[in-house]
Every structure is written in C-alpha cells, then in structure tokens.
Amino acid sequence: MSLLDYFKISKASSAVLAKERLQILVAHERSSRNQPSYLPQLQKELLEVVRKYINVGQDAISVNFEQDDEQETLELNIVLPDIHAKNS
Amino acid sequence: MARIIVVTSGKGGVGKTTTSAAIAMGLAKKGHKTAVIDFDVGLRNLDLIMGCERRVVYDFINVINGEATLNQALIRDKNCNQLYILPASQTRDKDALSQEGVGKILEDLAKDFKYIVCDSPAGIEKGAHLAMYYADDAFVVTNPEVSSVRDSDRMLGILSSKSRRAEQNQEPIKEYLLLTRYSPERVKLGEMLSVDDVQEILSLHLLGVIPESKSVLNASNSGLPVILDEKSDAGQAYIDIVARYLGEDRPHRFIDDKKGFFGKLFNRSK
Numbered sequence: 001m002s003l004l005d006y007f008k009i010s011k012a013s014s015a016v017l018a019k020e021r022l023q024i025l026v027a028h029e030r031s032s033r034n035q036p037s038y039l040p041q042l043q044k045e046l047l048e049v050v051r052k053y054i055n056v057g058q059d060a061i062s063v064n065f066e067q068d069d070e071q072e073t074l075e076l077n078i079v080l081p082d083i084h085a086k087n088s
Numbered sequence: 089m090a091r092i093i094v095v096t097s098g099k100g101g102v103g104k105t106t107t108s109a110a111i112a113m114g115l116a117k118k119g120h121k122t123a124v125i126d127f128d129v130g131l132r133n134l135d136l137i138m139g140c141e142r143r144v145v146y147d148f149i150n151v152i153n154g155e156a157t158l159n160q161a162l163i164r165d166k167n168c169n170q171l172y173i174l175p176a177s178q179t180r181d182k183d184a185l186s187q188e189g190v191g192k193i194l195e196d197l198a199k200d201f202k203y204i205v206c207d208s209p210a211g212i213e214k215g216a217h218l219a220m221y222y223a224d225d226a227f228v229v230t231n232p233e234v235s236s237v238r239d240s241d242r243m244l245g246i247l248s249s250k251s252r253r254a255e256q257n258q259e260p261i262k263e264y265l266l267l268t269r270y271s272p273e274r275v276k277l278g279e280m281l282s283v284d285d286v287q288e289i290l291s292l293h294l295l296g297v298i299p300e301s302k303s304v305l306n307a308s309n310s311g312l313p314v315i316l317d318e319k320s321d322a323g324q325a326y327i328d329i330v331a332r333y334l335g336e337d338r339p340h341r342f343i344d345d346k347k348g349f350f351g352k353l354f355n356r357s358k
Contacts, residue, residue: 013277013278013279014278014279015278015279015280015281015282015285016278018233018234018281018285019281019285019288019289022234022237022238022281023289025238026238026241026290029238029241029242030241033245
C-alpha cells in the first residue's frame with residue numbers, strides 16, 4: 001500500500017456490488033421460503049391429473065404462491081398444446 | 089425467569105464461540121448467574137476459548153443420558169463465580185442430542201440461572217436446530233461479507249419457523265444483529281459492506297459492532313474471553329453489547345474510521 005492508494009478512493013467499489021447481489025438473492029430466497037411445503041407435491045399431482053386428459057409437457061403447469069398482508073393467492077397456470085399446429 | 093439466548097450464524101468461523109464466551113462472561117460479571125452451553129457435539133471448542141479444557145470431566149451428553157448430574161458436569165469459571173460452562177461431548181454420534189433431553193436440561197438450568205447462553209454449531213443440522221429451538225433471544229453473528237449475510241438471513245428464516253416459540257404460536261424470538269470482524273477503514277474504501285448495508289439487507293436490530301481486532305486471537309490463545317481484555321477495542325465492544333442487551337442506552341462505537349490522515353500513513357504497514 002502506497003501513499004497513492006489513499007487518493008484512489010473513488011474507484012468502483014466492490015462493497016456496492018456485494019450489496020446489490022445480496023439484495024437480489026435475499027429477496028428471492030425469502031419469497032421461496034414462505035411458500036407452503038406441499039407446493040412441489042401439488043404441482044406433481046396436478047400434472048398427473050391433467051395428463052390423463054390432455055397431452056401436455058412437463059413444464060406446462062406452473063403453480064405460484066403469493067402472500068401479502070391481506071390474502072394468500074395460489075395461482076395455477078396450465079398451458080394447453082397448440083391444437084391448430086397439431087392438426088394441420 | 090431464565091432467559092435463553094442462542095448465539096447463531098449459519099456460517100462457520102464468524103465468531104459464535106468468541107461471542108458466546110464474551111457475552112456469557114459479561115452477563116456473569118454484571119452479577120447475573122449465567123450458564124454457557126456448547127452445542128457443537130463432536131467438535132467442542134467453547135471449553136478451550138473459556139480456558140477450562142483441562143477441567144472437563146462430564147459433558148452435555150453424559151447429563152442427557154443420565155450418566156452424570158448437571159452439577160457434576162457444570163464447570164465453574166475460574167475468573168467469575170457467577171459463570172458456569174457446560175461442555176459439549178466429543179462423541180461422533182450425531183444423534184446423541186435429543187430435543188427432549190435438551191429441553192429437560194434447559195428446564196433444570198432455568199431454575200437456578202438467570203441467563204443461559206447456547207453456543208450453536210455452524211450449519212443447519214441437528215445441533216444448530218436444538219441450540220435455537222428453545223431460545224427466547226437470538227444473537228445473529230454476522231461478518232460484513234456476502235456468504236455470511238446470506239447464511240444469517242437463512243438462519244432468521246429458521247428461527248421464525250422452526251423454534252418452539254414459532255411452533256407454539258408464542259411471541260417470536262427476539263433477534264439481534266452482532267456484526268463482527270468489522271473494519272471501518274475497508275468500509276471507507278468501499279471494500280467492505282457497511283453496518284448500514286447489512287442492517288438494510290437483514291432488517292435486524294443492531295446490538296453492536298465488534299471491530300476486527302488482534303485482541304480476539306490473543307484472548308483465545310490464552311483461554312480468556314476477550315471481554316476480560318477491557319483495554320482492547322473488541323473487549324469494549326462486547327462490554328457495550330452486554331450493557332445494551334441489559335437495557336442500557338450506549339452509543340455505537342467502532343463503526344467510523346477514526347484515524348486521521350497521518351494516523352493512516354503510519355498504520356499502513358500493519
């Protein structure tokens with residue numbers, strides 16, 4: 001460390017980078033932490049039921065759980081296969 | 089009514105045992121009868137930090153298994169007669185600790201002690217889980233470093249969902265942040281997360297900042313909790329922390345870089 005280093009304070013700070021990365025990561029981990037533990041099992045079983053009737057892929061079903069102060073929302077999204085593409 | 093404090097972090101090597109030893113000694117020196125328990129089964133080290141490693145006869149597991157009484161296993165500290173240490177077992181059997189066993193010991197200790205400090209092992213395995221399960225207060229020891237902050241956040245999630253207080257819908261565990269190995273000079277240079285950064289991410293009540301200090305290694309070398317080194321910065325930081333925990337209002341120290349320009353020039357070589 002030389003005297004010169006003392007004046008080089010304004011270089012891009014790694015602490016700022018650390019904080020940004022942590023804020024994103026922690027927010028993501030907190031949202032998945034609050035999800036009910038039955039969610040993956042629910043998703044799996046729903047997929048089995050839907051597949052009895054419709055030929056959908058593994059990623060065709062997404063189950064999202066959201067929570068705010070007032071209510072909990074379970075969002076179920078099933079993407080059906082494109083019929084027109086199949087028939088033509 | 090005894091108060092059970094867990095000293096936890098998730099990540100290893102951040103200063104849990106140093107902190108457990110220091111705050112247990114600090115509480116005892118304030119006149120409160122205090123027990124400090126090592127939950128790190130298989131890798132006990134609290135005895136070494138407290139300087140009582142040659143006086144261990146019975147341990148935590150012996151008491152759980154009924155092979156010794158609590159009074160036989162508790163070691164009275166040589167510096168403070170209000171402080172007792174319950175060492176961990178060196179057994180390799182991970183299942184030696186049981187929730188009922190730990191609960192029974194804490195219940196017995198609570199009859200006689202004012203504060204019970206639980207020194208958690210690193211990780212989120214059984215030992216760490218049992219150390220925090222019965223806690224009333226949690227001291228979350230964090231370094232201003234990404235992996236430590238992330239692990240602390242993870243521990244906060246576990247504290248709020250897997251503890252007895254959470255399971256029985258009681259008032260939640262009171263959580264406090266202890267930021268250790270802090271270097272104000274590096275924060276000023278933008279090389280280290282600041283105390284404000286860490287607080288913003290974790291949203292925890294700050295109990296105190298312990299500066300990076302040579303006195304911590306000196307203290308562990310000699311088997312004396314660093315809080316007894318009252319001249320050292322780290323010792324004073326722990327004294328402040330104990331006082332704040334007990335309700336005293338003390339301004340935070342060791343956060344700002346106090347050294348002036350010339351102080352820096354002459355300190356560069358260290």
